[in-house]
Amino acid sequence: MTADILVGDCRELLRTIDDNSVDSSVTDPPYELGFMGKTWDSTG
Structure with a gap:
């Protein structure tokens, strides 16, 4: 096995x-990505 x-x-x-x-x-x-009404990161 290798990785x-x-x-x-x-x-x-x-x-x-x-x-x-x-x-x-x-x-x-990626940051600033909206998904299902959620924000991953509000800074930028």
Whole structure:
């Protein structure tokens, strides 16, 4: 088993990853994002 940590813009990084090669992903939504009437971060 190996683990790789990729840091960067997902729109660029996803192009470099082989199909069906990812088992799990941890993401961080952009700040100032409204979701279901909630605000994640009111500073900016």
